[in-house]
Each structure stands twice: as C-alpha cells, then as structure tokens.
Amino acid sequence: MSGVLAAGGTNTDFVAEETIFWILAVASVGAALAMILVRRAVHCAIMLAVVMLCLATMYAMEGAPFLAFVQIIVYTGAVLMLFLFVLMLIGISNADSIVETIKGQRLAAGLAAIGLLVLLALTIGHAAIGPAPPQNAGNNVNNLTGIAQLIFTTYVFPFEVTGALLITAAVGAMVLAHRERETPGVYALHDAADRPALLPDGSTSELSVSSALSPRDPKQEPRFVPPEETLQITAESGEWEIAPSGGADQ
C-alpha cells in the first residue's frame, strides 16, 4: 500500500480509488450472486448489466479507458440487448425450474466451486504480486494510441482473423435463425395474399395463408368481373355466384 502511495498519486486519490473499488466490488459480487439465485431470466440479465457496468468503471480506474468504453458499448449495449431480444422471442414468462434433475448436483457444484476458489486463492497467494506502478508508467503514449500501435503491429494477424471470425459468426447466426416459410402468392398463379403458395409437388400449402383469410383454389382461372356485377360467396357451398348489382333494390 505504501508503495502505491510513494509511486504515484496523492493520498486523496488513493483513498478515493480504494473507496470506489470496495463499493464496486461489493456491488458486482452481490449482483453476480443475485444473478445465479433469481429465477427469472430477465432479472438475471439486469444483474449481469450491473456487473458489467461495475467492471467498466474498474477498467477506467485501472488505466484502461478504451476497454471501459468498449465494455459499455459492446457488452452492455450489444450483447446484453441481444440477450434481451432472444428472451423476448423465446418467452419472457419462462421461470427457471428449481427441480434438481440430477440428484446431488447442487451439492457437487458447490463443492467444486469451493475447490476452485481455494485453488485459485492459493495460487494468487503464492504469487508475488507487488504494488502497482503508477498509471501509464511504461507507456510514453496515451492508452488509445498504445493499444492501436499494438493491434496494428504485433497483433495485426489475430486482428484480421478476428474479422473473419465476426463475418463467420454473422453468417452462421443468419443461417441458424433463418426460417424457411412459403409466403402467400409466391409461385401461385396470382400474387395475392389469399392465394396459397405452391409446394414443389404442385399441391398448395395451407400454412402459407393467414388463418384470417380463406384460401381460394389456385387452379381456378381468373374471371373478368364486370363492374356491374358483384361477387358473393355463399357460406353453404363455398362456390362463387354472380349476383346482379343493385341486389339491394330487389
């Protein structure tokens, strides 16, 4: 601690950073615990947003302002919104089941978590982690310029591969989420919303017409209807019949 004080920053800065760290640490751990404890998936998403915003603030405190903004834009803005979109599509009312499918699974998971925690804590405890140098100690340029220099020189090949990965992911998501469905009027004799689509074997697809409309026979030839005649459909036979106009007069 005293090394930090000697290395850089005034006492006020140090106290402020420590205070903010503990507030954010308690908030993020509490939100993460709430995330695995609440049953509704939407509440989980909100708790995850809290954790991500806390981490973004910590990145800013750790001398990584670029990552802080990327965290907010990419994670809180894009990824979490994607989660919410899928939640809305799949069904927001689905509460998670609390029935334990595999007997003793939660107990085993808790034991495994404690084991992992002890293992990692011992590893960190054995590591000689000294006090942090002052921010931007090794950089003669600012954070953004330094990251840009690294990305476009040392890490330029992984950066290009990342572009290929993003394209592949976008195409894959489109292929997976795309639903092939015949739309009304497609391949039918006439382009109208109540004309069922023709399937490859020549039959008609009832699914392609909205249930609010009654599908007509696509094989039926269109008839020229004089303007003085109106078409009426009889509910009993479903056949077309021509009623002379001015039927209300009779």
Place this chain on the structure above:
Amino acid sequence: MSPVHYVALAVILFVIGGVGVLVRRNAIVVFMCIELMLNACNLAFVAFARLHANLDGQVIAFFVMVVAAAEVVVGLAILMAIYRARRSASVDDANLLKY
C-alpha cells in the same frame, strides 16, 4: 489499490459464474454465466496489464470481448433453433443425443 484485490475479485466472479453454469437449467442464463466468467477473465487481464505496466493484457482483453460477442451471436441463434424445434429453452429438454 493493489492489483491483488482486482485479481481476487476476478476469481470470485469467475467462481460465481462457474456455479451458475453448473446449477442453472435455462440455457440463456447459462450463457449469461459464461459471459460473467469471460468478464472476470478480462478483469484479471486488465489488472495484470496494470501490474506489468504494458498494454498487451488490455489488447488480449479486447480480443476476448470480440470473441465473446461472436460466441453469443452464434450461441443464441442455436438456442433459437432449438427452441423452435422443441419449444423449450431448458438444457434438460435437449436430450436426443442422450443414448
């Protein structure tokens, strides 16, 4: 703050995310817990980048974010395809490859 505090917080968040992956049944929540674990790794990367006073750790954290975004996009698309076929988002119901 010493970087050991940040690394300790990253460890705690990683373990919580791991517990969530193991015990939750909703596949979307499992994905969220995986995101939490990736975020914890990013926090450790940033803390060690500060400790070593170079920016390599921050660049790696940036790549982790990009790969995580791609993973979420494809994963959620798979989830929607499964939901369309089985009408369920629970990991217990996708059991056709069980035997």
